[in-house]
Amino acid sequence: MEHKKFWAAVRKVLAVTAAMLFIFLTLAPGAGAQGHYKTLYTFTGGADGAYLGANLTFDAAGNLYSTTNLGGDYGYGTVFQLTPNGDGGWTEKVLHSFNGVDGTTPTSGSPIFDAEGNLYGTTNQGGDYGAGTVFQLTPNGDGSWTESVLHSFDGADGSLPIAGLIFDQAGNLYGTTTAGGDYGGGTVFELTSNGDGSWTESVLRSFSGGDGSSPTANLTFDSAGNLYGTSLNGGAYGEGTVFQLTPNGDGTWTESVLHSFSGRDGRLPWWGLIFDPNGNAYGTTWAGGAYDGGTVFRLKPNGDGSWKETVLYSFATNGPGNVVLGPGASFYGITMKGGTYGYGTVFRLKHRQGGWNETAYSFRDHPGAYPFAGVIFDAAGNLYSTTYGDGITTFGSVFEITP
Numbered sequence: 001m002e003h004k005k006f007w008a009a010v011r012k013v014l015a016v017t018a019a020m021l022f023i024f025l026t027l028a029p030g031a032g033a034q035g036h037y038k039t040l041y042t043f044t045g046g047a048d049g050a051y052l053g054a055n056l057t058f059d060a061a062g063n064l065y066s067t068t069n070l071g072g073d074y075g076y077g078t079v080f081q082l083t084p085n086g087d088g089g090w091t092e093k094v095l096h097s098f099n100g101v102d103g104t105t106p107t108s109g110s111p112i113f114d115a116e117g118n119l120y121g122t123t124n125q126g127g128d129y130g131a132g133t134v135f136q137l138t139p140n141g142d143g144s145w146t147e148s149v150l151h152s153f154d155g156a157d158g159s160l161p162i163a164g165l166i167f168d169q170a171g172n173l174y175g176t177t178t179a180g181g182d183y184g185g186g187t188v189f190e191l192t193s194n195g196d197g198s199w200t201e202s203v204l205r206s207f208s209g210g211d212g213s214s215p216t217a218n219l220t221f222d223s224a225g226n227l228y229g230t231s232l233n234g235g236a237y238g239e240g241t242v243f244q245l246t247p248n249g250d251g252t253w254t255e256s257v258l259h260s261f262s263g264r265d266g267r268l269p270w271w272g273l274i275f276d277p278n279g280n281a282y283g284t285t286w287a288g289g290a291y292d293g294g295t296v297f298r299l300k301p302n303g304d305g306s307w308k309e310t311v312l313y314s315f316a317t318n319g320p321g322n323v324v325l326g327p328g329a330s331f332y333g334i335t336m337k338g339g340t341y342g343y344g345t346v347f348r349l350k351h352r353q354g355g356w357n358e359t360a361y362s363f364r365d366h367p368g369a370y371p372f373a374g375v376i377f378d379a380a381g382n383l384y385s386t387t388y389g390d391g392i393t394t395f396g397s398v399f400e401i402t403p
Contacts, residue, residue, distance in 0.1 A: 036402045037361070039368060040064075040090040040384075041082055045071055045395035048092055049078040052386035052396035055110030055164070055322075055373045059117075062378070064090075066386065067106035067121060068396065072097030076104035076126065079111060079119065079137060079145075082398060090398075095119075095145040096137055100126050102149050103133035108270075108373065109164020109218055111137075114171070119145075122161040122175060127152030131159035131180060134173065134191060134199075150199045151191055155180045157203050158187035163272070164218045168225070173199075176215035176229060181206035185213035185234060188227065188245060188253075204253045205245060209234045211257055212241040217272035217322070222279070227253070230269040230283060235260030239267035239288065242281070242299060242307075258307045259299060263288045265311050266295035271322030271374065273299075281307075284323055284333065289314035293338070296323055296331060296349060296356075313349055313356045322374040323349075327381045327403075334371040334385060335360075343369035346385065346401065361401065363387070368397055 043049050049068025057065045064082040072078035076098040082090045098104055103123030111121040119137040127133035131153040137145045150173075153159050158177030165175045173191040181187040185207035191199045204227075207213050212231030219229045227245040235241035239261040245253045261267050266285030273281045281299040289295035293315035299307045317338025326332040331349040339345035339362030346361040363369050372388040382402045389396035 037368075038400045038402070040398045040400055041092045042394070043068065043071070043389065043396040045389075045391075047071070047073060047097075048094060049080055050395040051389055051391070052398070053108050053372045053388060054106065054121075054386075055108070056376050056384050056386065056398070057110045057112065058376070058378065059113060064384065064398065065095075065111055065119065066373075066398075067111060069105050069107060071395070074099045076100050077106045077123065079106065079121065096147045098123060098126065101128075102147060103127055103135055107162045108216065109162065109175070110373075112165055112167065114167065120150075120165050120173065122164060124160045124162050124178070129154040131155050132161045132177065134161070134165065134175070148197075151201045153177060153180065157181070157201060158189055160186075162216045166219050166221065168221065174204075174219050174227065176217070176219065178214045178216055178232075183208040185209055186215050186231070188215070188219070188229070205255050207231060207234060211235070211255055212243050216270050220273050220275065220281075222275065228258075228273050228281065230272060232268055232270060232286075237262045239263050240269045240285065242269065242273065242283070242309075256305075259309045261285060261288065265289065265309060266297055268294075274322075274324060276325065282312075282323060282325075282331070284320045286319060291316045293317045294320040294335075296320065296333075313358065319344070320347075321372065324375060324377070326375075326377055326383070332375050332377075332383065334373070334375060336370055336372055336388075339363060344371045344387075346371065346375065346383065368399060369394065 050071035051069035054067045068078045078094045079096045081093045104126035106123045111119045123133045134151040136148045159180035160178035162178050163176045165173045177187045187203050188205040190202045213234030214232040216232050217230045231241045242259040244256045267288035268286035270286045273283045285295045295311045296313040298310045319336030321334040323331045323333040335345045341364045343363035348359045349356045368387050370388045373386045375385040387397045
């Protein structure tokens with residue numbers, strides 16, 4: 001029931017009743033030079049998948065990978081691959097369809113590769129106890145992939161793992177769950193390989209509310225081995241937090257709340273953090289700020305263990321996704337709604353004298369509407385991301401913007 005209420009709320013925001021026939025990308029008034037937009041693949045909502053909420057991932061050969069929330073052979077979601085054909089087209093292939101026992105509804109965290117080419121991710125429901133799974137996909141020599149469930153959450157060790165995973169240098173996996181744990185506010189967990197194909201899960205932190213609640217974002221390591229993340233709720237004002245986990249010599253971890261959002265500086269930090277070379281952290285909030293449309297913020301370490309938060313930009317329409325540092329020392333990301341036509345944007349924030357200037361690429365018509373995931377770049381500076389779909393006539397797409 002908790003899962004259904006959560007995603008019902010998300011889809012209520014995403015759903016619209018309008019249905020159009022064509023998609024193109026236009027540049028909002030006042031923006032600079034226009035980029036070229038191309039839809040790489042449009043999902044039908046059937047065996048190929050439905051609803052794209054996760055980030056994309058490249059492999060070394062230039063293929064794209066991600067997940068769909070629903071659809072596939074059993075209706076519980078898929079892992080898919082997009083392969084460039086050489087003529088400008090792309091071919092979609094479903095690598096795995098979830099059947100419920102091995103998980104359902106893979107969500108906003110992008111799948112990640114290990115050095116051997118295995119793919120890892122999470123589902124927010126399903127598994128042995130219905131509370132979600134961590135899975136691995138192993139490529140076979142004939143082009144097929146074999147899925148293995150590395151861990152099924154039981155609630156006590158977490159439930160609803162919406163975020164993706166990260167590796168440490170030793171090959172251990174780390175992630176978060178949105179609910180469950182000792183206090184019901186979610187967890188930070190670690191999965192350690194036992195060397196025989198099995199994995200052992202350890203809960204590093206159970207959130208109690210005052211220190212955060214409902215983490216939905218990927219974690220980030222710094223060079224010293226500390227973990228950083230955000231929680232959607234909780235903290236001093238109940239509007240979410242940025243937290244740090246520091247490893248101790250005895251295998252335990254100590255949590256510190258680096259910032260509690262108050263609403264004025266943002267609320268509901270859905271996505272994770274990125275760091276610049278100077279150790280400053282950047283992220284977004286889903287809502288709050290000057291216009292209650294969300295913010296891009298910076299956290300700067302003070303040298304005494306405290307951090308100073310600065311709001312770099314406030315959006316007028318809520319729903320900014322995670323930001324990345326892209327070409328030209330600019331921030332790039334998406335907003336789920338807003339823009340010239342109300343279907344969402346891909347934005348660039350570039351610092352100019354007196355502040356930050358936003359350039360917004362506005363989606364118009366379908367299937368390119370309501371982007372939910374973050375953006376990634378290839379080596380040539382082309383931008384890639386996905387749209388969610390309205391659930392009526394469209395069920396998501398993958399797109400590319402070239403300079």
